[in-house]
Amino acid sequence: MTTELDTTRRLRAWHEGRPQPRGEALNVHVGDDDDILCLSFVRMGGESLPWGVIVGGATTPEGKNRKPSSKSGSTPRVFTVPDPRNRDLVADMMIAVGREVLAHFGHPRYCPDQDESLSVYRFRQLWMPNPSHLEMLHSLAFAYARTRWERADVEVLRDFGLLANCLFVESQRPGQQTVVVASSALSSVYSFPTSPVREAHLGHQLAWFGRERTRATRLDAARAAEKFPVATALDPDFERRSLAPLVDKWNDAPRPDRVRLGKSHASAITKILSAELERRHDLVVDAIGLLRRDTRRPNSGLRDLVRIGRESFSKIWWDNVLKSMADDPDAPAYWPGLWGDVTAGSAAFAYHSRSAAAAEARQILVHGDRALQEEELLAGHGLRITVTGIAGRGSTWNASFDFPEIPSLKSGGSLSIAGAATHSSKSSLKIADFDLDARTIVLQPKWSAARSALGALGMSSDDQRWVGKVLVLVDDFPPDLTARLAGRAAKRSAHDFDPLALFKRERDPEPQEPADT
Amino acid sequence: MVAPVAVNRRDTRRRFEQWVRNTGCEANLVSAVHNIKMGTVARVENPQAPREGQSVFALARGRTFEAGLVKDGGARLIEALQRHEVFETPDPGFLDFRTTANGGALADLDAAILRTEAFLRALAQDVPSGTDPAKRFEGVVSSATVRIPKGVMLPEATLIIDAITVTWVDNRPMISVGEIKTYSDRGGHTSRGDLAVARAQMGLYVHALQLVCETLGIHDRIEVSDRGFLVLTFPGSNVPSVRIGEELKYQVERARRGFDLLEKSAATLPELFGGERDGEDGDERVDESHDENYRDLVDVVLKAPTAFGDQCLSFCERADACFERALREGDGAILGDDVARFLNGLSLDRADELMGGSRPHSEAERDFLRRMRSPLDAEGARR
Numbered sequence A: 001m002t003t004e005l006d007t008t009r010r011l012r013a014w015h016e017g018r019p020q021p022r023g024e025a026l027n028v029h030v031g032d033d034d035d036i037l038c039l040s041f042v043r044m045g046g047e048s049l050p051w052g053v054i055v056g057g058a059t060t061p062e063g064k065n066r067k068p069s070s071k072s073g074s075t076p077r078v079f080t081v082p083d084p085r086n087r088d089l090v091a092d093m094m095i096a097v098g099r100e101v102l103a104h105f106g107h108p109r110y111c112p113d114q115d116e117s118l119s120v121y122r123f124r125q126l127w128m129p130n131p132s133h134l135e136m137l138h139s140l141a142f143a144y145a146r147t148r149w150e151r152a153d154v155e156v157l158r159d160f161g162l163l164a165n166c167l168f169v170e171s172q173r174p175g176q177q178t179v180v181v182a183s184s185a186l187s188s189v190y191s192f193p194t195s196p197v198r199e200a201h202l203g204h205q206l207a208w209f210g211r212e213r214t215r216a217t218r219l220d221a222a223r224a225a226e227k228f229p230v231a232t233a234l235d236p237d238f239e240r241r242s243l244a245p246l247v248d249k250w251n252d253a254p255r256p257d258r259v260r261l262g263k264s265h266a267s268a269i270t271k272i273l274s275a276e277l278e279r280r281h282d283l284v285v286d287a288i289g290l291l292r293r294d295t296r297r298p299n300s301g302l303r304d305l306v307r308i309g310r311e312s313f314s315k316i317w318w319d320n321v322l323k324s325m326a327d328d329p330d331a332p333a334y335w336p337g338l339w340g341d342v343t344a345g346s347a348a349f350a351y352h353s354r355s356a357a358a359a360e361a362r363q364i365l366v367h368g369d370r371a372l373q374e375e376e377l378l379a380g381h382g383l384r385i386t387v388t389g390i391a392g393r394g395s396t397w398n399a400s401f402d403f404p405e406i407p408s409l410k411s412g413g414s415l416s417i418a419g420a421a422t423h424s425s426k427s428s429l430k431i432a433d434f435d436l437d438a439r440t441i442v443l444q445p446k447w448s449a450a451r452s453a454l455g456a457l458g459m460s461s462d463d464q465r466w467v468g469k470v471l472v473l474v475d476d477f478p479p480d481l482t483a484r485l486a487g488r489a490a491k492r493s494a495h496d497f498d499p500l501a502l503f504k505r506e507r508d509p510e511p512q513e514p515a516d517t
Numbered sequence B: 001m002v003a004p005v006a007v008n009r010r011d012t013r014r015r016f017e018q019w020v021r022n023t024g025c026e027a028n029l030v031s032a033v034h035n036i037k038m039g040t041v042a043r044v045e046n047p048q049a050p051r052e053g054q055s056v057f058a059l060a061r062g063r064t065f066e067a068g069l070v071k072d073g074g075a076r077l078i079e080a081l082q083r084h085e086v087f088e089t090p091d092p093g094f095l096d097f098r099t100t101a102n103g104g105a106l107a108d109l110d111a112a113i114l115r116t117e118a119f120l121r122a123l124a125q126d127v128p129s130g131t132d133p134a135k136r137f138e139g140v141v142s143s144a145t146v147r148i149p150k151g152v153m154l155p156e157a158t159l160i161i162d163a164i165t166v167t168w169v170d171n172r173p174m175i176s177v178g179e180i181k182t183y184s185d186r187g188g189h190t191s192r193g194d195l196a197v198a199r200a201q202m203g204l205y206v207h208a209l210q211l212v213c214e215t216l217g218i219h220d221r222i223e224v225s226d227r228g229f230l231v232l233t234f235p236g237s238n239v240p241s242v243r244i245g246e247e248l249k250y251q252v253e254r255a256r257r258g259f260d261l262l263e264k265s266a267a268t269l270p271e272l273f274g275g276e277r278d279g280e281d282g283d284e285r286v287d288e289s290h291d292e293n294y295r296d297l298v299d300v301v302l303k304a305p306t307a308f309g310d311q312c313l314s315f316c317e318r319a320d321a322c323f324e325r326a327l328r329e330g331d332g333a334i335l336g337d338d339v340a341r342f343l344n345g346l347s348l349d350r351a352d353e354l355m356g357g358s359r360p361h362s363e364a365e366r367d368f369l370r371r372m373r374s375p376l377d378a379e380g381a382r383r
Ligand code: SF4
Pocket: B022, B025, B026, B027, B028, B306, B307, B308, B309, B312, B316, B317, B318, B319, B320, B322
């Protein structure tokens, strides 16, 4: 049903000729300037490590009122190498990039000014243009997190690789707000008058918000924007025409002399790559600006998601950083593995953990947005009732329901009143009995006294003003139930699975030698 | 009247995969069957049409990576496979059926096909004497090349298989197909799309090998496994990362059904070919615009009916032009395949009018308006 809802929303957006707000509230957290770091990559065709990187803050770039932000001087910094098949050069570049990213996330080794006694992870965000940039982060983790390469500053590479992996792992947790893919963020906040396949292109999405006057001209602008890639890969034809001859010339010199003799070719390559990188970066900054200008209020549940994200990332990254630095053999660091779910047990564990996180995120956000409540209801995760009577001094409510046609109800199950929740309390009701033919239900409120924090829906359970009210109830199951299931599934798997194995160092047959192709 | 032109019998896999991406489009069918490159058609239609094609660096890296795997008697590839205990023998053999165009010693694809068939026959003959493990072949074959001996419009389809392994199970040779790709193996996070493409290719190879063994009458003496292996790279390096035991049952079935359907669809096309015309596998930039027959065929593709859909954006160089056409014709597919289904025959322009308040004239239009309303608003109480 949610898919059909997406379809009708897209048709409405087409009719209006521009993107339409999706939901009453913004369901993506946009941090402050100091919280946000934007990171984009480009790579050479066939390579998995970067050819160039751009790192910058969330403020409007120069040329379009570019002004320095409070974040690290924050005109975006561009890093490139003439040929990414040279692993030494790429490593040199990634050491410089790594220092910036590690400093942003507050790694004590890279923040000389930080008061180490604080020892607390402060929530930070990383914004990237589209999912291919996230994949690059994972490739960097593979390349550097466990490296035994003997070279200068290898610990920076290792620290950065470990951070990259933790960021990638966190990005897979539903509801997380630490790593934001800009195109996905826009898709979750707006319905676009375009095919979902095209929505993956951040430039296409943003062009729909342009100043063009008609749907046709906006569509033309969006299609024109699409011609410029946003992913890490460059346009193959552009790469062949503009870059391949320069790379060939740079490689003409004997290997030991390339850097010295190839300066002019290298700077020509940098110039081309910089333009590509800046375009990607500007799009991310534009996306952040767009979300900041949106007049909708942020979903009240986002505060909780940010708190959970801070705790989660602190656990997988920050705590391990502190342990590594303390170097106490009795309290070693347990870093997340690189390979994902490699055994049946770990896959079962991860599946249930992610279900739990997804349910938790849904529960947290649904109360703050009526459009999400509608989605929940249409997806069969709730019930619409009219309260018909209150008995037992508020201990029992009688109600009729009109949607959905065939609800999935269970005696003893729990539902909560949509919209009646703060981060600390909500209005839950236990299902005492129901009659599917008569379409009636008996509910037992789990609260009694009035709660002013819940506003109009904070009345005491025996308040007669409930009678006649139409309420949307959403499924209300404790996410820790699914989390507990995760542990049990892992234990029961044929493989003697220890959840901590997920956080142990892996022994991968790793390629470490710097080798040119 | 279009003069008869040969079906290009090479590069079958690319053409088959092209057709599979949009089986509902007749232009795509003609292009795949007659090997009329869609890029050429797209540029006749619009000289500014974007070029798809692969990165020159990616192609070069692919060649370097493959060459590195098979040099020195396939030492690197064999070592990578041995890490997964693929072979029983400590000293697996290596055969190289690459053509000179691909860095090998064989003159051309025909020579490679003959060598592969001879190898398969010899392998089948090894069975009676298979009790002597010292004599039988166990190891890797690079670039085994097969010709699918059936079909209507694709009478002979040529496929070059990156690598096959031969092992022995109950004194019977078992062939497993392998696909070499340069993209990085990131464990459970390896690109699903890339993996799906590689598995689809392997499924096609298994199907082709089974057909060839049947034609050679040796299918009861050689087993072609429905599990293959992938040779990927470790991120950031050229070190091979092998994934064995890739389940291919459904991909083989997909290939079998796909070929059947392709033949049936192709049989409905006008007869356009007669002689011979060869090209090389993966050769996408051959300029055939000087060929008058080819230009006529381009015209046939241009005039064939199209069926624009989401998938077109990811593979077809005519996507822009077909989108324009679909937009002009009010085809809901421009907003996604789900919109086309939702409109159920109604044009997007009419749907637009109905959403703007125009009165519905038919049951289909009333139904559309009903479905556009949220079921939550349709009936029952309001908050
Ligand atoms: S883009 Fe056009 S020609 Fe190509 S497959 Fe789609 S509909 Fe057919």
